[in-house]
Amino acid sequence: MTHVVLGHCCKDASCVRVCPQNCIHPAPGEAGFESAETLFIDPRSCIDCTACVEACPASAIKPEWTLTLTERRDAARNAEFFEQAPESRPLSRRIRFEQPLGRPSDRLRIAVVGSGPAAMYTVRELLRRSTSVRITVFEQHGEIGGLLRRGVSRDHIGVRDMIRLFDVPFNDDRVTIIHNTEVGVDVSVDDLRTRFDAVVLACGASQPRRLGPTTADRGEGVYEAIDILVAENCGVSGFRPRGPLGPRSIVIGAGNVAFDVVRWMAKARDRGAAAEAVTEVVVLSRSAPDRASFTPSAFYELLDLENAEVLIDRSGRRPVAAADTPLLRDLAALPAADIWAADGPTATAAGLLRVVLSFGQEVTDLGKTAAGGVAVTTTTGRTFLADSAICATGFTTKQIDGIPVDGRGLVPNRRGRVIALETGEPLDGLYVVGWAKRGASGGVGDNRSCASGTVTQLAADLHSRV
Numbered sequence: 001m002t003h004v005v006l007g008h009c010c011k012d013a014s015c016v017r018v019c020p021q022n023c024i025h026p027a028p029g030e031a032g033f034e035s036a037e038t039l040f041i042d043p044r045s046c047i048d049c050t051a052c053v054e055a056c057p058a059s060a061i062k063p064e065w066t067l068t069l070t071e072r073r074d075a076a077r078n079a080e081f082f083e084q085a086p087e088s089r090p091l092s093r094r095i096r097f098e099q100p101l102g103r104p105s106d107r108l109r110i111a112v113v114g115s116g117p118a119a120m121y122t123v124r125e126l127l128r129r130s131t132s133v134r135i136t137v138f139e140q141h142g143e144i145g146g147l148l149r150r151g152v153s154r155d156h157i158g159v160r161d162m163i164r165l166f167d168v169p170f171n172d173d174r175v176t177i178i179h180n181t182e183v184g185v186d187v188s189v190d191d192l193r194t195r196f197d198a199v200v201l202a203c204g205a206s207q208p209r210r211l212g213p214t215t216a217d218r219g220e221g222v223y224e225a226i227d228i229l230v231a232e233n234c235g236v237s238g239f240r241p242r243g244p245l246g247p248r249s250i251v252i253g254a255g256n257v258a259f260d261v262v263r264w265m266a267k268a269r270d271r272g273a274a275a276e277a278v279t280e281v282v283v284l285s286r287s288a289p290d291r292a293s294f295t296p297s298a299f300y301e302l303l304d305l306e307n308a309e310v311l312i313d314r315s316g317r318r319p320v321a322a323a324d325t326p327l328l329r330d331l332a333a334l335p336a337a338d339i340w341a342a343d344g345p346t347a348t349a350a351g352l353l354r355v356v357l358s359f360g361q362e363v364t365d366l367g368k369t370a371a372g373g374v375a376v377t378t379t380t381g382r383t384f385l386a387d388s389a390i391c392a393t394g395f396t397t398k399q400i401d402g403i404p405v406d407g408r409g410l411v412p413n414r415r416g417r418v419i420a421l422e423t424g425e426p427l428d429g430l431y432v433v434g435w436a437k438r439g440a441s442g443g444v445g446d447n448r449s450c451a452s453g454t455v456t457q458l459a460a461d462l463h464s465r466v
């Protein structure tokens with residue numbers, strides 16, 4: 001028997017540090033860690049000691065014998081990862097001497113902008129490296145947690161539970177949290193730079209990336225996925241569209257956020273909520289199936305929906321049936337279908353949400369029709385008419401006065417040190433972490449090694465200042 005890492009692992013690597021057998025890979029610093037969607041346990045060397053289960057903040061590790069049918073796919077993915085690997089990987093635990101954050105007598109004052117996962121891991125790392133540091137966290141909302149509280153789906157209980165990781169660092173008496181304060185509006189970046197020894201931007205990237213070719217304004221018929229998901233996670237009454245969403249809706253983009261919206265549609269139908277009106281949804285992916293941006297676990301969550309049938313557009317790009325990954329093979333096995341059911345949405349199987357995945361469809365125009373619907377045109381020359389379009393096309397960092405943002409929507413940086421766009425020179429005392437540093441990809445736990453990198457750079461800079 002063995003233990004298995006489940007699909008919702010978010011790569012904070014707490015398990016790696018406690019495993020006595022060194023059987024969890026790719027570990028931070030190993031090839032493939034940055035791009036891996038989850039970590040995996042080597043079934044050949046796991047001794048079922050359970051240390052990793054206790055260490056995992058997302059409840060993402062289970063003994064193989066307790067797996068549900070759906071989770072058995074994860075067991076196969078864990079085993080496959082090691083099929084090509086040598087019997088035992090070299091121990092990756094190199095001893096690293098961490099630089100403390102200045103001297104205890106320095107009484108450093110650090111400002112952290114934002115209170116999401118990247119801020120939490122940054123505060124933890126700063127506290128670990130200094131007993132005398134004073135940290136002030138500025139958060140624009142009334143609640144801490146960032147997208148972990150506002151964006152992560154309520155289906156992902158294990159991940160949402162990670163909010164408990166905030167308790168210890170944010171209640172430390174070296175830390176002050178200032179809520180309802182937007183940096184750049186209520187207090188300027190320049191002000192922070194003069195009052196603090198360093199400012200760490202953990203402000204995320206949750207501003208929807210606008211579709212270039214759109215001629216339609218947001219509002220009736222055209223919505224942002226993040227607005228729907230935040231309203232569902234935080235709103236008292238959930239998302240209330242200004243017009244009908246269905247019966248036909250198009251989701252533009254095919255990342256995990258797009259799939260969160262499709263699951264919301266399917267589940268809202270059970271509750272008789274706004275999305276009940278949707279009977280058919282088309283998910284447009286600009287990439288081919290082998291480059292799609294959703295993760296395997298997000299795809300299998302769709303397949304597991306009881307009240308949805310998942311199909312693949314017969315006229316879009318299709319994976320080859322002999323593809324070499326289980327995900328591509330399962331995509332190839334989806335029944336092929338036309339984008340809209342020929343005989344109208346009411347003909348779909350009773351009560352089921354009809355979900356059609358269409359690959360290789362980059363949107364070139366999104367406009368409104370005279371009848372009040374939407375028209376979405378793609379690079380293949382096809383135009384799809386629907387009652388609503390929901391944009392899930394990625395995120396950028398919101399511009400804060402005094403902070404550069406580059407063409408990709410990131411705060412330009414070198415190892416976490418913010419640099420000027422024009423000169424590439426570091427901006428004194430200004431650092432960045434999390435989605436604002438790396439872009440909008442990666443799970444909650446990915447921000448842990450990211451924060452460690454930024455604080456390492458900050459400590460080195462403080463050291464060289466002495």
Ligand SMILES: Cc1cc2nc3c(=O)[nH]c(=O)nc-3n(C[C@H](O)[C@H](O)[C@H](O)COP(=O)(O)OP(=O)(O)OC[C@H]3O[C@@H](n4cnc5c(N)ncnc54)[C@H](O)[C@@H]3O)c2cc1C
Pocket residue numbers: 009010113114115116117118119138139140141144145146147148151152153156159181182183184202203204205206226229257260400433434435436441442443444445447
């Ligand atoms: C819809 C959605 C679903 C997701 N689901 C999952 C999932 O299931 N599992 C998973 O592992 N990951 C998931 N993620 C990814 C995860 O949420 C991110 O990895 C993580 O939140 C990024 O952390 P961050 O701290 O960089 O940014 P954020 O979480 O966005 O935190 C940024 C914080 O900064 C604050 N802020 C911004 N600007 C200012 C300002 N000017 N002044 C003061 N405060 C400011 C914001 O209010 C926010 O609190 C999801 C993301 C989205 C969008």
Ligand code: SF4
Pocket residue numbers: 003018019020021022023024041045046047048049050051052053
């Ligand atoms: S159960 Fe023990 S041996 Fe197996 S992966 Fe977890 S920590 Fe390692």
Ligand code: SF4
Pocket residue numbers: 005006008009010011012013014015016039055056057058059060061445
């Ligand atoms: S969430 Fe963290 S501790 Fe849990 S399995 Fe993934 S990397 Fe390991």
